[in-house]
Amino acid sequence: MRIIFAGTPEAAVPALLALMSSAHQVIAVVTRPPARSGRGRTLIQSPVAAAAEELNLPILTPTSASDPEFLAQLVALAPDAAAIVAYGALLPPAILTVPTHGWINLHFSLLPAWRGAAPVYAAIRYGDELTGATTFRLEAGLDTGPVFGTVIESIHPSDTAGALLDRIAVSGAQLLVHTLDGIDNNSLVPVPQPFDGVSHVGKVSVADAEIDWCVPAFAIERLIRALTPEPGAWTTFRGQRLGVGTAQVLDGSAPELRPGELQISKREVLVGSSSGVLRLGFVQPQGKNVMGAADWARGVRPREGEAFASVQEKIAMRNETIESNEINEAN
Incomplete structure (x- = not known):
């Protein structure tokens, strides 16, 4: 034909x-x-x-x-x-x-x-x-x-x-x-x-690719794989975007970390979720090349208890801002 x-x-x-x-x-x-x-x-x-x-x-x-x-x-x-x-x-x-x-x-x-x-x-x-x-x-x-x-x-x-x-x-x-x-x-x-x-x-946008750390670890790991290579999963750290290329859900005993909370050692970067902990593999800081998560952490030196920004926290902050603006307008 x-x-x-x-x-x-x-x-x-x-x-x-x-x-x-x-x-x-x-x-x-x-x-x-x-x-x-x-x-x-x-x-x-x-x-x-x-x-x-x-x-x-x-x-x-x-x-x-x-x-x-x-x-x-x-x-x-x-x-x-x-x-x-x-x-x-x-x-x-x-x-x-x-x-x-x-x-x-x-x-x-x-x-x-x-x-x-x-x-x-x-x-x-x-x-x-x-x-x-x-x-x-x-x-x-x-x-x-x-x-x-x-x-x-x-x-x-x-x-x-x-x-x-x-x-x-x-x-x-x-x-x-x-x-x-x-x-x-x-x-x-x-x-x-x-x-x-x-x-x-529907079509997946860059906004859809932001990681919500307030969901279970297995769901985050699936999301990261589903977004690789395009558009790529990402999160926010100290106001800047950080691409997340790979992550592994920890089996067995793992530290208790709140959603998005980081735990750093010389060889690994752990991050909490609503249920379970993930070990980050490769990340990409904004404007830089892909690197190992431990190498990234040595450069930024996260403080104890510091965490990635949560999508739900951003929504809550946005809603608070809207409510505050509405109150100010009413007054």
Whole structure:
């Protein structure tokens, strides 16, 4: 079949490469426009665009999927089907009707679980033991279309979002090829998603990545892994942001520390939570490189009983400020 491929991040590249090695013909690639990145705010093309360029494939980078010119370009290409993997923008109904067999979406979860923008993050954060990828026909609803197939991936106790996504991207790429093969030879019929087990997860912001030390240690450890490598978990120490790259929940006997409280020794940094204690691995001070937690502590020399700022404490302080302002205004 003549295939249009749409995708943007690194996780979509294995699917593009798998299609290039298949019996199908990739006739064009659609990806998000170059974005500014780094301190110099340099325009950087997407990983999918870079891969397509090496493969000498035509590249379309519409600013908006609703652009009439983009619709005209797709119609002119006359695709049999379109494969979409983490493209990063919603497609309007007029676009969905262009390919003869529709748009086939590779989504990195076992639908209907974790519909939305960050399924791998959600699977790790909320303690799922299994996840995977799903191919389905795209429709107007958010990840609601009928399913062609799935592939299952176990979640390891040490998995970060990056490591897990790397595995799913590879296995999901093969699933996408098999799905298009089945559509081509009429051996696959999509099945509607069940109504039970539906869950959603939105895009994860930097604000969402702040650690709340007033939750159990196991939940904090999951959160850190779920946010690695992007956007990265962080906390606040003496008014400055501190990235937290790794942490380990202590088993057995551990000191009693209040949420966020630090205990420093020559070789380790311990921090309390609402239930349990964590040993910090790597951290990244604001404006500096990643370093071991013990090296960071030797530099800042935390005082006895000093603690990381708590999200709940910040909310309480914000509420007190609002109440104080309201009282002053009333007077």
